[in-house]
Amino acid sequence: MAWRRSDLPLHGDPAARFLPWILGFLVYLSALIVGCSLMIDQLADNWRTSLAGNLTVELPIDPALGTKARADRLDAVIDLITATPGVTGATVLEQAELERLLRPWLGDAVGELDVALPTMIAVTLRPDAVIDRADLRNRLTAVVPDTRIDDHGDWVDDALHFLRSMQALAVFLVALVLTTAAATVIFVTRTGLAVHQPVIEILHLVGAQDSYIARQFQTQSLRVGLTGGIIGTALAILTLVAMKPVLGSTTLDMADMGDGSGVTAGHGLMQGLTGGLGLTPWHLAALCILPLAMALLAMLTARWTVLRSIHRSL
Amino acid sequence: MLFEDVAVRYGAGPNILQNISFSLAPGSFHFLVGASGAGKSSLLKLMYLAMTPASGLVDLFGRNIATLRRQDLPALRRRIGVVFQDFRVIGHLSALDNVALPLRIAGLRESEIRKHVTELLGWVGLADHLNDLPATLSGGQQQRLAIARAVISRPSLLLADEPTGNVDDVIGVRLMYLFEELNKMGTTVVIATHNDRLVSRFTHRQLRIENGTVRAFDPMPPHSSQSRPAIAPAGSHAND
Numbered sequence: 001m002a003w004r005r006s007d008l009p010l011h012g013d014p015a016a017r018f019l020p021w022i023l024g025f026l027v028y029l030s031a032l033i034v035g036c037s038l039m040i041d042q043l044a045d046n047w048r049t050s051l052a053g054n055l056t057v058e059l060p061i062d063p064a065l066g067t068k069a070r071a072d073r074l075d076a077v078i079d080l081i082t083a084t085p086g087v088t089g090a091t092v093l094e095q096a097e098l099e100r101l102l103r104p105w106l107g108d109a110v111g112e113l114d115v116a117l118p119t120m121i122a123v124t125l126r127p128d129a130v131i132d133r134a135d136l137r138n139r140l141t142a143v144v145p146d147t148r149i150d151d152h153g154d155w156v157d158d159a160l161h162f163l164r165s166m167q168a169l170a171v172f173l174v175a176l177v178l179t180t181a182a183a184t185v186i187f188v189t190r191t192g193l194a195v196h197q198p199v200i201e202i203l204h205l206v207g208a209q210d211s212y213i214a215r216q217f218q219t220q221s222l223r224v225g226l227t228g229g230i231i232g233t234a235l236a237i238l239t240l241v242a243m244k245p246v247l248g249s250t251t252l253d254m255a256d257m258g259d260g261s262g263v264t265a266g267h268g269l270m271q272g273l274t275g276g277l278g279l280t281p282w283h284l285a286a287l288c289i290l291p292l293a294m295a296l297l298a299m300l301t302a303r304w305t306v307l308r309s310i311h312r313s314l
Numbered sequence: 315m316l317f318e319d320v321a322v323r324y325g326a327g328p329n330i331l332q333n334i335s336f337s338l339a340p341g342s343f344h345f346l347v348g349a350s351g352a353g354k355s356s357l358l359k360l361m362y363l364a365m366t367p368a369s370g371l372v373d374l375f376g377r378n379i380a381t382l383r384r385q386d387l388p389a390l391r392r393r394i395g396v397v398f399q400d401f402r403v404i405g406h407l408s409a410l411d412n413v414a415l416p417l418r419i420a421g422l423r424e425s426e427i428r429k430h431v432t433e434l435l436g437w438v439g440l441a442d443h444l445n446d447l448p449a450t451l452s453g454g455q456q457q458r459l460a461i462a463r464a465v466i467s468r469p470s471l472l473l474a475d476e477p478t479g480n481v482d483d484v485i486g487v488r489l490m491y492l493f494e495e496l497n498k499m500g501t502t503v504v505i506a507t508h509n510d511r512l513v514s515r516f517t518h519r520q521l522r523i524e525n526g527t528v529r530a531f532d533p534m535p536p537h538s539s540q541s542r543p544a545i546a547p548a549g550s551h552a553n554d
């Protein structure tokens with residue numbers, strides 16, 4: 001019944017007429033922020049899992065060694081690595097491959113480079129493998145002193161820390177947006193109370209409780225919050241879907257640059273870092289909570305505002 | 315209802331009324347008469363809890379109105395029907411919704427509400443205007459709408475401020491019969507008016523506002539009135 005008719009024509013108020021649009025816009029902003037935050041989460045997961053399955057072993061240059069000795073040394077190292085439990089493969093990166101990876105940093109000059117490059121071995125692991133890094137290094141340095149193992153741990157930590165800061169910022173922004181929404185509802189409700197003061201007085205005089213009058217406002221706010229929320233969220237989802245290709249390429253760059261040496265297991269890793277980034281059905285469901293949250297926020301704010309302000313009237 | 319040495323004023327202004335002492339028996343019927351600007355509407359405001367006395371005691375349904383808490387007001391006001399001098403019907407609600415308002419606020423079922431409201435609107439001659447907005451009604455029709463809203467919930471106390479000011483005498487008398495009908499069912503009625511013809515046509519007791527105070531008055535004492543005071547002295551109905 002409350003939906004069918006209301007004793008106050010609140011929907012016609014000039015201030016209230018903009019409320020669905022304002023709330024819609026604010027929900028749109030929140031949904032974008034939440035959507036990006038969810039994708040960041042996904043990105044962090046991707047990074048963690050793809051990098052966990054990789055190691056890079058770097059053999060130092062030893063100009064004293066001849067070609068034959070270098071090949072023997074490499075074979076010994078490869079044998080040692082592949083014999084380690086959890087390792088599924090070890091690939092030596094060819095000079096050409098290394099040059100390709102270095103090209104973004106050094107430009108075409110990389111081809112004319114006359115320096116010897118360290119030998120890089122990309123090691124792939126079983127996803128669930130736990131490698132004792134120190135032990136592996138000890139065994140490797142026994143064969144080749146100064147061998148370095150890079151499991152990207154430091155870089156992943158830094159990157160994850162960065163992503164977490166982004167998420168903290170997102171939470172702050174959403175809080176800011178919701179505060180703005182609440183403030184807008186307070187303003188519109190106060191205006192409504194002033195505009196409809198004569199009718200509210202009549203309602204009081206025929207025996208209406210404060211809560212009855214609050215209900216008029218909160219029902220309207222609930223409706224407006226829901227309308228604005230649904231429109232805002234729908235538009236935000238469209239935007240996020242449209243943004244997906246852009247996001248994908250951006251993260252690819254980040255992964256590439258962030259990987260210090262730029263020398264890793266190659267394409268497979270890149271794919272792993274950014275592959276499948278986008279909103280999952282689960283994320284969409286999470287986003288659909290937003291209109292409900294906004295409707296609830298608008299309703300409670302309106303109710304609180306009416307009950308607080310109305311005390312001063314008769 | 316009991317008034318004891320009550321004074322009325324607006325804000326820091328002068329007393330409009332003072333030294334008011336009277337009591338109304340439950341189920342009584344009074345005209346409230348006095349010149350324009352004498353303070354009839356102001357006295358009614360005290361009675362419908364829109365104002366508190368500047369001094370003195372106003373006791374309504376056994377409660378001192380000066381000490382009522384905010385949350386006590388709705389329940390008391392639901393026992394009071396008011397016809398405002400300026401009608402105060404709600405402009406965006408149809409005639410039906412206006413009259414239904416007190417019942418909806420009281421939480422009655424919609425089917426019951428519709429039945430009662432339609433019947434009453436027929437009684438006051440607005441059967442053809444159920445879904446009309448007040449703005450499309452004449453002054454007299456709006457007044458009848460205001461009356462219908464005031465009596466729909468069969469209040470214990472009916473306060474009407476010039477309820478017949480905008481209607482011809484035929485309708486005026488018909489409305490008076492409506493009030494008397496309600497009075498017979500036990501409602502205490504107070505009608506403010508300066509329509510002398512109307513007052514003289516009925517033999518109800520009067521509250522007269524003169525010289526800034528209120529006097530109780532019995533216009534034409536019936537044969538038995540010598541042994542039965544028309545209006546009880548203040549204090550004898552403390553539990554009204």
Ligand SMILES: Nc1ncnc2c1ncn2[C@@H]1O[C@H](COP(=O)(O)OP(=O)(O)OP(=O)(O)O)[C@@H](O)[C@H]1O
Nearest residue numbers: 324330348349350351352353354355356357399508
């Ligand atoms: N809200 C108000 N604020 C200040 N003074 C008021 C207010 N309402 C009424 N008054 C004053 O109180 C006095 C009595 O007014 P009231 O409306 O009670 O008279 P009344 O007897 O109802 O007159 P009428 O027959 O014209 O309706 C008037 O002098 C008026 O100026």
Ligand SMILES: [Mg+2]
Nearest residue numbers: 354355399475
């Ligand atoms: Mg008056």
